[in-house]
Amino acid sequence: MPATLIDGKHYSAEVKARVAVGVEALKAQHGITPALAVVLVGEDPASKVYVASKGRACAEVGIRSIEHRLPETTSEDKLLALVRQLNDDPEVSGILVQFPVPAQISQQAVINTIDPLKDVDGLHPLNAGRLASGLDAMVPCTPYGAYLMLKGVRDDLSGLKALVIGRSNLVGKPVAQLLLKENCTVTMAHSRTKDLRAEARAADILVAAIGRPHFVQADWVKPGALVIDVGINRIPAPEKGEGKTRLVGDVDFTPASEIAGAITPVPGGVGLMTVACLMRNTLIAAHRQAGLADPAV
Ligand SMILES: Nc1nc2c(c(=O)[nH]1)N[C@@H](CN(C=O)c1ccc(C(=O)N[C@@H](CCC(=O)O)C(=O)O)cc1)CN2
16 A cells, blocks of 8 residues: 555544643633533434544543533424523533434524534634635634645645535535635535546545545546545445444545555544544634634644
8 A cells, every 4th residue: 555544543632632732721821621512412323423422532632521412303493592502601612513413403503503603613604704715713623634634744735736526514615715725726526527537636635525435436546646535434344244334435445545645544534533623623712712812723
């Protein structure tokens, strides 16, 4: 495998170590303990795993974790009332409602209701607009994690051609904004893009965020390209036993890693950065709410 493995464990440990130092300083110098409120509606098994890993990360870095678990049948009004209560609580620095939410609740209504200063997901239109305008914003966690990994491999991304496959507000659009800020030439691809393979073959940076297992084939990858796989797909794994599953990314990892210059694995890649960057955003939110300058994390 000639490609360098971009190890999420390594990068996420670095981010969490910096956050832990920042949390300690905020407590010691200003008597403030950052607190993250996570709201889980329903029983989605993957969401439960992610919420638990957020709680563990909070404990690791010294952030207070507050969990609210609501039943699957929760109405939108009830959830929005809880969000408003958390907005008004001076003890709460950051609010995250775990997605997906059940069908009776509008995800956008939830996003619009979270106070932009406590919006540690960076999804509120004010934060998305600030990022697009090149202003200080709360940046969504997965895109910022992907960005830190790219910068870790190659500090100067200026002039590189980047292809972002997937145009979601959670990943594709913010990743594109971050790469534009680094002076990349960014193309956004999606389900209607013509000749995706040719677009991908031209890219020095390939970000796959489509949510389709092994969608990106090895012969789509330009030799030496930096490949960031944001996909987290659970597929059947009969080799592990009946009914068992395993996680794979959007990139066909083994053959692609023979061609790429550097590549993130799944699991063990960008997913781990999502949680680490959530800790970072919570620390930043606590500083901003106290009128302090952003910490160097
Ligand atoms: N409000 C939000 N909801 C969701 C987000 C988000 O950023 N904000 N992202 C995803 C889920 N997610 C965080 O919430 C998340 C995804 C993956 C991981 C992770 O650590 N992945 C590991 C594998 C974990 C496993 O075994 O399942 C890895 O890739 O190595 C953490 C968080 C959707 N919802």
